[in-house]
Amino acid sequence: MTTPTTPATAPVTQAVRWDLGYDIHLGATWSRFMQGLREAKILANRCPDCRRVFVPPQAYCESCYVPTDEWLELPGEGSLEVFTVVWHGFTGGPTPPYVVGAIRLDGADTLLMHVVTGLDFSDPATVRDQLPQGSRVRAVWSAERAGHILDISHFEPAG
Numbered sequence: 191m192t193t194p195t196t197p198a199t200a201p202v203t204q205a206v207r208w209d210l211g212y213d214i215h216l217g218a219t220w221s222r223f224m225q226g227l228r229e230a231k232i233l234a235n236r237c238p239d240c241r242r243v244f245v246p247p248q249a250y251c252e253s254c255y256v257p258t259d260e261w262l263e264l265p266g267e268g269s270l271e272v273f274t275v276v277w278h279g280f281t282g283g284p285t286p287p288y289v290v291g292a293i294r295l296d297g298a299d300t301l302l303m304h305v306v307t308g309l310d311f312s313d314p315a316t317v318r319d320q321l322p323q324g325s326r327v328r329a330v331w332s333a334e335r336a337g338h339i340l341d342i343s344h345f346e347p348a349g
């Protein structure tokens with residue numbers, strides 16, 4: 191008996207286009223977070239044991255294994271910890287180039303990922319210098335909000 195082999199000319203990839211619409215079940219914690227966004231509020235929650243503040247909120251603290259059911263509102267301003275420039279977009283996303291940043295809102299112990307605007311992309315070599323680590327950024331709210339992460343339209347440099 192012989193083992194079948196794959197000819198060297200056999201295709202190893204196949205182009206497939208996925209365009210799926212689906213609903214994400216938010217659960218109680220994220221549902222409350224999204225309702226806050228609809229009201230132009232950034233809601234976070236705090237672990238009763240280690241006192242860390244989570245935004246986006248978490249149902250449980252992954253360190254203490256306890257529910258995080260103390261809620262608070264955070265300001266829409268914080269520090270940009272790190273970012274990446276997206277040069278090639280994807281279906282449903284913003285028009286590139288744009289920046290996705292990890293933002294530590296004032297009072298938070300976790301990072302919120304979001305789009306950051308206000309940069310000049312004409313010379314890619316200068317983009318990093320325009321937003322040094324720790325740059326202050328602030329949330330810009332969408333005029334119409336629907337309980338979605340894009341109720342925060344984007345973040346922009348603050349000061």
Ligand SMILES: [Zn+2]
Nearest residue numbers: 237240251254
């Ligand atoms: Zn904890």
